[in-house]
Amino acid sequence: MSVYDPIHQISMWGEGFKSNGNLSASVPLIDEPDMKLDSQSEDASHGILGEPNKYDQEANKPTDKIQRRLAQNREAARKSRLRKKAYVQQLESSRLKLMQLEQELERARQQGMYIGGGLDSNHLGFAGSVNSGITTFETEYGHWVNEQNRQITELRSALNAHIGDMELRILVDGMMSHYAEIFRMKSAAAKADVFYVMSGMWKTTAERFFLWIGGFRPSELLKVLGPLIEPLTEQQRLDIYTLGQSCQQAEDALSQGMDKLRQLLADSVAAGQFMEGTYIPQMTSAMENLEALVSFVNQADHLRQGTLQQMSRILTIRQAARCLLALGEYFQRLRALSSLWSNRPREPA
Amino acid sequence: MDKVTRLASEKGVVIFTKSSCCLCYAVNILFHELGVRPVVHEIDHDPEGREMEKALLRLGCTAPVPAVFIGGKLMGSTNEIMSLHLSGSLTQMLKPYQALS
Numbered sequence: 399m400s401v402y403d404p405i406h407q408i409s410m411w412g413e414g415f416k417s418n419g420n421l422s423a424s425v426p427l428i429d430e431p432d433m434k435l436d437s438q439s440e441d442a443s444h445g446i447l448g449e450p451n452k453y454d455q456e457a458n459k460p461t462d463k464i465q466r467r468l469a470q471n472r473e474a475a476r477k478s479r480l481r482k483k484a485y486v487q488q489l490e491s492s493r494l495k496l497m498q499l500e501q502e503l504e505r506a507r508q509q510g511m512y513i514g515g516g517l518d519s520n521h522l523g524f525a526g527s528v529n530s531g532i533t534t535f536e537t538e539y540g541h542w543v544n545e546q547n548r549q550i551t552e553l554r555s556a557l558n559a560h561i562g563d564m565e566l567r568i569l570v571d572g573m574m575s576h577y578a579e580i581f582r583m584k585s586a587a588a589k590a591d592v593f594y595v596m597s598g599m600w601k602t603t604a605e606r607f608f609l610w611i612g613g614f615r616p617s618e619l620l621k622v623l624g625p626l627i628e629p630l631t632e633q634q635r636l637d638i639y640t641l642g643q644s645c646q647q648a649e650d651a652l653s654q655g656m657d658k659l660r661q662l663l664a665d666s667v668a669a670g671q672f673m674e675g676t677y678i679p680q681m682t683s684a685m686e687n688l689e690a691l692v693s694f695v696n697q698a699d700h701l702r703q704g705t706l707q708q709m710s711r712i713l714t715i716r717q718a719a720r721c722l723l724a725l726g727e728y729f730q731r732l733r734a735l736s737s738l739w740s741n742r743p744r745e746p747a
Numbered sequence: 748m749d750k751v752t753r754l755a756s757e758k759g760v761v762i763f764t765k766s767s768c769c770l771c772y773a774v775n776i777l778f779h780e781l782g783v784r785p786v787v788h789e790i791d792h793d794p795e796g797r798e799m800e801k802a803l804l805r806l807g808c809t810a811p812v813p814a815v816f817i818g819g820k821l822m823g824s825t826n827e828i829m830s831l832h833l834s835g836s837l838t839q840m841l842k843p844y845q846a847l848s
Contacts, residue, residue: 637835644832647780655773662767690769697770697825704833 531590538583539600542576549573550726553719563715570715573722577706581699584612592691602736605729610649611656611698616705617645619725626724627717637712641705648701656694663687748802750795756819759844760785763803763814766792770825771813777828781838782845785815817841 553569588595598609608614620642630638666684710718755761760778762785764771778785790796790812800811808814810824817840822828831837 640835641833644835644838647777648829648832650780651773651777654776655769658772659769662769686767693770693825697773697829700826701829701833704830708833 529591529594531587532594535583535587535590536600539580542580542583546576546726547730549576550723550730553723553726557716557719557723566719567715570710570718570722573726574706574710578703581703584699585696588612588692588695592688592695595695596691602733603739604732604736608732611652612695613698613702615649616702617642617649619728620645620705620709622728623721623724627713627721630717634712634717638709641708641712645701645705652694652697652701659687659690659694748798748805751799751802751806752819754786754788755816755821758786759783759818760841761788761816762786763788763790763799763812763816765790765812768812774813774815774825774828777832778841781841783841784846817844 549569549572553573556566556569584595594600595612598606598612601609605614608618610618620638624638624642663684666687709721713721751763754763760783762771762775762778764775764787766789775785775787790799793799803811803814806814806821808821808824809826813824813828815822815824815828822831822840828837831840
């Protein structure tokens, strides 16, 4: 039965608008054509209206009944046409809405919003089972980015509107808590799959280019943000410089620790290669080394969070707000860059 | 535990580690970058290692290794040392113990 079948169409409209009360219950649409035929061809004494003796009373009565029935049919047909018109209008506006939504989605993607998918969903854990810890993280990360974007927009408006320090503090604290949230999420994800976190698999390609132990490098970020939060007092300038130095030193220490870990891992995988029966012990020590990776990722995140906290301590509330805004926008632009890059027109091979 | 307290007070900067622990290695590197030569005790090579590990945890260290003591006082593990360094306090504390270069 095709959708253009009139019976089908009639029942469709009936389906859609019963609840609107447009249909009068006493006139079932689908029976309409039949009733029309009946009223014309049938012997009036069969009593469509169930009153055969009425025919005997008045000569005009059957004609009146027929007239009434015709009028009712006309009315029903009119209502049916109106319903059809309303239904088509609804379809048209839905189509427009869909087009609008698609455009918004594309725009949002270009602005760097995280819109699910686009990730290699190959998180097979041991025995090929899907790693639920990672899928949870990815879902939550999508929400995190959307909330981040919302907070950035709010902060931008607030700064442009020159709101007071008290209100600004609330926004700043909110953003700092939001960052604390991502670090908590990463910690849980690292326990589920440390390699996933180490490789920054949830990040866009441009963000991954700057990866250092599963995230951004704090000292680099200070160099980028520093000029954007001028003017600073001399003391602030000195404090930020010192913070940058400390970050750099801590990063170097952790990086060297990571190098040592890689060395140990390589050695334990290679050890005993020519000795039969020693496979398992070597793998055990290799597994222990991988456990240590989790602590490194946690330490790196601890450094990131610590840097943010120190910055908010050194800066005034207004400077801290501008700093957090600059930080958020920086990552938005990186994400947008990834999107632009992957969508760039390519020469045909 | 006496041994731990004794060793911790022997020199200005003392770190208890395990030979396989890469975070311990990282913390040691950091101290070297700050111009300090800590005394390192590898508890996995110490016959009383297990006792020492328990003692360090009892003293309040978040992880048994690395356990950092400055001036005989427990400063904490990697987390605490990193926080102290970011706040600038670590450099201050290490001043008396920095090697004359």
